[in-house]
Amino acid sequence: MTTKDRRHSIAPLLLRGAIGSTMVAHGVKHGRSIDGTAGWFESIGFREARMQAWASAVVEVGAGAALLAGLGTPVAAAAVVGTMSVAARSVHVRNGFFITSEGWEYVANLATASVVLAELGPGRWSADRWLGIDRRFAGLKGAAIAAGLGLGGAAAQLVAFHRPPDTSATLDESAEPVVNTTDASV
Numbered sequence: 001m002t003t004k005d006r007r008h009s010i011a012p013l014l015l016r017g018a019i020g021s022t023m024v025a026h027g028v029k030h031g032r033s034i035d036g037t038a039g040w041f042e043s044i045g046f047r048e049a050r051m052q053a054w055a056s057a058v059v060e061v062g063a064g065a066a067l068l069a070g071l072g073t074p075v076a077a078a079a080v081v082g083t084m085s086v087a088a089r090s091v092h093v094r095n096g097f098f099i100t101s102e103g104w105e106y107v108a109n110l111a112t113a114s115v116v117l118a119e120l121g122p123g124r125w126s127a128d129r130w131l132g133i134d135r136r137f138a139g140l141k142g143a144a145i146a147a148g149l150g151l152g153g154a155a156a157q158l159v160a161f162h163r164p165p166d167t168s169a170t171l172d173e174s175a176e177p178v179v180n181t182t183d184a185s186v
Contacts, residue, residue: 012070012123019113020067023080027060044090045165052161059083067117070126074137074145077114081150084111086157090164111150118146 030037030053037053046052063079066072084107092104099106121128121138128134137145 009124012117012120013125015113015117015120016067016070016073016122016126019077019080019110019117020064022110023060023064023067023083025064027057027062027064030060031057043165045163046090047161047163056083067114070122070128070134073122073126073128073134074118074142075149077118077142077146078149078153080114081111081146082153082157084108084114085151085154086162089154089158090162114150115143115146119143 034050034053034057037056038049041052041056042049059079060083063076063083066076067080088104088107088111092102092107095102095104097103097105118137119139119142121134121142123129123134126134128137
C-alpha cells in the first residue's frame with residue numbers, strides 16, 4: 001500500500017467519524033426534548049414546529065449514523081449540507097462569522113467537510129466499499145450530489161416551512177406601564 005493509499009484510507013474515516021458523531025449528538029440532543037426543540041423552532045420562524053423537531057432529530061441521527069458506517073455517503077453528506085444550510089439561513093448568517101456570536105463559522109465547516117467527504121468517497125473501511133459502490137458515487141459526482149441535493153433540500157424546507165420571525169416589537173402606547181411590585185426599591 002502506498003502512502004497515498006493510506007492517506008485516502010484514513011482521511012475519509014476521520015471525516016466520517018468527526019461529522020457523523022457530531023450529527024448523531026445533535027440529533028440525540030434534539031430528540032431528547034422534542035417539546036423544547038419544537039419551541040425553539042417556532043421561535044426562529046418555523047411552522048409545523050413539532051414536525052420540524054422530529055425531522056431534525058431523525059435526519060441528524062440518520063445522516064450521522066450513515067456517515068459513521070460509510071453507507072450512502074453522498075446522500076448522507078447531502079443531509080448534513082441541507083441541515084447546516086437551513087441552520088445557517090434561519091439562525092446563523094445574521095450573526096456574523098464567529099460561532100461565539102452564534103455566527104455561521106461552525107455550520108459552514110460541517111457542510112464543507114461533508115462535501116469534501118462526498119468527493120473523497122467513504123474510504124476503505126465503509127459499508128459503501130463492502131457493497132461495491134464506494135467509487136461509483138465519489139469524485140465530482142459525489143460532491144455534486146452532496147452539495148446539490150443538500151442545498152436543494154434546504155431551499156425546499158425553507159420555502160415550505162420558514163418565515164423569519166418579526167423582530168420589530170411594536171409598542172402599544174395606550175398600554176399601562178408594568179410596575180414590579182416585588183422590588184423593594186419601588
